[in-house]
Amino acid sequence: MSTSVRPESERLATTGAISREKKSATKPPRLSRIAVMVILVAAALYFLAPVYWVVVAATKSTDELFTTNGFWFASNAFGQLVENVSSVFSYDGGVFVRWFANSMVYAGGGALVATYIAAAGGYALAVYDFPGKNGVFGLVLGGVLVPATATALPLFLMFSQFGLADSYLGVLLPSFVSPFGFFLCRIFAQSVVPPALVEAARLDGAGEMKIFHTFGLRLMAPALVTVFLFQFVGIWNNYLLPLIMLADEKLYPITLGLVNWRNQTDRLPEFYELTTGGVLVSVVPLIILMIVLQRFWRGGLTEGSVK
Amino acid sequence: MRGLNNAQKRAPWLLLAPFLTLFLLTMVLPVIYAIGQSFTKVERTGLFGEGGISSSFAGLQNYERALADDAFLASVGRVLLFGIVQVPVMILSVTVLALLLESASAKWPSFFRAAYFIPYGIPGVIASILWSFLYLPGFSPIVAGLDKLGIGVDFLGEGTVLWSIANIVTWTYAGYNMLIVIAQLKAIPGEVYEAAKVDGAGPLRVALSVQLPLIRPALVLTTVFSIIGTLQLFAEPQVLRTVSSAIDAKYTPNFAAYSSAFTYSDYGVASAQAVLIALAAFVLSFAFLRLTGRKEP
Numbered sequence: 001m002s003t004s005v006r007p008e009s010e011r012l013a014t015t016g017a018i019s020r021e022k023k024s025a026t027k028p029p030r031l032s033r034i035a036v037m038v039i040l041v042a043a044a045l046y047f048l049a050p051v052y053w054v055v056v057a058a059t060k061s062t063d064e065l066f067t068t069n070g071f072w073f074a075s076n077a078f079g080q081l082v083e084n085v086s087s088v089f090s091y092d093g094g095v096f097v098r099w100f101a102n103s104m105v106y107a108g109g110g111a112l113v114a115t116y117i118a119a120a121g122g123y124a125l126a127v128y129d130f131p132g133k134n135g136v137f138g139l140v141l142g143g144v145l146v147p148a149t150a151t152a153l154p155l156f157l158m159f160s161q162f163g164l165a166d167s168y169l170g171v172l173l174p175s176f177v178s179p180f181g182f183f184l185c186r187i188f189a190q191s192v193v194p195p196a197l198v199e200a201a202r203l204d205g206a207g208e209m210k211i212f213h214t215f216g217l218r219l220m221a222p223a224l225v226t227v228f229l230f231q232f233v234g235i236w237n238n239y240l241l242p243l244i245m246l247a248d249e250k251l252y253p254i255t256l257g258l259v260n261w262r263n264q265t266d267r268l269p270e271f272y273e274l275t276t277g278g279v280l281v282s283v284v285p286l287i288i289l290m291i292v293l294q295r296f297w298r299g300g301l302t303e304g305s306v307k
Numbered sequence: 308m309r310g311l312n313n314a315q316k317r318a319p320w321l322l323l324a325p326f327l328t329l330f331l332l333t334m335v336l337p338v339i340y341a342i343g344q345s346f347t348k349v350e351r352t353g354l355f356g357e358g359g360i361s362s363s364f365a366g367l368q369n370y371e372r373a374l375a376d377d378a379f380l381a382s383v384g385r386v387l388l389f390g391i392v393q394v395p396v397m398i399l400s401v402t403v404l405a406l407l408l409e410s411a412s413a414k415w416p417s418f419f420r421a422a423y424f425i426p427y428g429i430p431g432v433i434a435s436i437l438w439s440f441l442y443l444p445g446f447s448p449i450v451a452g453l454d455k456l457g458i459g460v461d462f463l464g465e466g467t468v469l470w471s472i473a474n475i476v477t478w479t480y481a482g483y484n485m486l487i488v489i490a491q492l493k494a495i496p497g498e499v500y501e502a503a504k505v506d507g508a509g510p511l512r513v514a515l516s517v518q519l520p521l522i523r524p525a526l527v528l529t530t531v532f533s534i535i536g537t538l539q540l541f542a543e544p545q546v547l548r549t550v551s552s553a554i555d556a557k558y559t560p561n562f563a564a565y566s567s568a569f570t571y572s573d574y575g576v577a578s579a580q581a582v583l584i585a586l587a588a589f590v591l592s593f594a595f596l597r598l599t600g601r602k603e604p
Contacts (some may be wrong), residue, residue: 070448280368
């Protein structure tokens with residue numbers, strides 16, 4: 001069970017050796033290697049070309065965006081890039097920086113709390129036997145299947161009555177809940193928290209909460225990273241909820257802010273420059289995060305269905 | 308239960324309390340609220356609503372109105388068509404890419420894996436902004452390049468824009484789905500391959516009769532997620548609407564529900580539409596799971 005959450009490096013250490021051996025033992029014919037390579041490269045071009053285009057576009061003025069070849073740099077690309085990026089940051093009193101910070105608050109704060117409470121809940125289901133356990137499990141399972149967009153509108157209507165709409169909490173509260181993380185934590189806690197350890201800690205006089213915080217959380221750490229990442233990207237990419245919930249531009253996350261800019265390009269062409277520059281600046285940190293933490297992006301997802 | 312002290316009886320509920328409280332507040336209550344709203348009608352009395360508003364039980368009126376709206380029905384048909392084409396195309400491409408990446412013929416698999424996965428880090432809306440530029444005539448290098456080759460394509464026209472949206476969705480989610488499939492491919496024990504080799508199976512044969520059956524759960528899972536995602540389509544058409552006149556405010560069911568609520572302030576019909584979308588997601592997901600029925604050994 002723990003295999004699916006095991007970091008890739010570890011996995012490679014065990015299975016990689018075998019598959020490498022397998023590869024050298026039966027080297028496929030040259031033709032098939034070339035054919036495979038052609039397909040893989042073509043697919044890579046498809047996935048990377050738009051990203052490359054944004055990089056190029058961010059080095060151009062609005063005029064150049066319309067007049068020069070979109071897939072190649074214009075003269076003075078670097079100078080223009082610096083100018084574009086600095087105007088992204090300074091436009092409208094630095095509102096972009098504010099959107100970026102908001103996204104960090106929503107995604108970072110939301111994912112942190114979501115991971116902690118999902119860990120506590122999943123741990124409770126895995127470690128304890130108590131009446132109502134199956135009921136709780138079934139209820140949350142239903143929650144996984146409810147489309148997020150189906151709850152966004154009623155959430156807004158409810159939150160408006162409590163005065164929570166158009167506030168940080170309006171976006172944060174729903175972001176604190178990750179039924180998927182809850183399941184992953186339960187499955188993981190079941191396989192890594194030994195009952196004997198919990199019993200031993202009790203004999204040592206540790207309280208139940210202390211056992212969870214000192215042993216439970218630490219043992220579950222690898223799964224918690226995965227839960228955090230999924231939730232972070234989920235919140236960062238969420239569009240409908242903040243769109244419905246927020247009216248005040250100052251509370252916007254970066255996604256909403258950029259759409260706002262994009263919509264103004266029709267009337268004000270200088271927004272082309274701002275939007276392409278803003279897209280680049282907003283995308284870079286996430287891409288770095290994806291690549292660096294790629295090994296944590298794995299299953300657990302297929303966990304339930306493998307058996 | 309013998310031997311449990313009070314602290315041990317209380318502990319699970321204490322640990323569950325934060326999650327359950329928020330779960331009830333942000334998932335269970337909204338669903339109940341939406342169902343309630345969908346059966347409620349709000350009336351303004353007086354010519355300009357000066358007599359105040361009163362709400363009353365509406366029976367199935369909101370559902371009747373939602374389903375009598377041709378534009379809403381058309382949007383349902385549109386996402387169904389989208390799903391029938393886009394989901395299989397994406398899952399098939401993802402499977403082929405995953406199998407190739409894990410095959411002995413592939414070079415630098417980790418580079419390619421990372422390259423395919425990158426778009427998933429780009430929010431759907433941002434991806435839509437990006438592609439909206441790449442579809443825009445007079446601006447896009449792709450449109451210009453195709454023009455030079457004598458191929459005039461209007462990515463934003465009546466008949467094409469749906470597939471332009473399909474392209475954005477595929478571009479964003481293919482790498483993520485591929486990772487799920489690869490995770491399961493990696494979980495196949497080496498002995499299985501050894502056995503196939505002893506039986507004299509070639510790479511194609513291994514892929515078709517060993518790997519495909521074993522990654523079935525991952526394929527079923529990614530398909531279900533894709534079906535649910537298709538029904539929820541919103542950001543992509545909403546962004547492309549600024550550049551394509553072929554997209555109206557009811558282009559997808561979710562877009563229609565959003566418009567009912569915020570353009571027409573008709574929360575009853577909007578809630579009915581949201582409930583219908585959720586129901587459709589349930590029914591289609593379960594139907595698909597049923598169809599592919601897991602055979603327990």
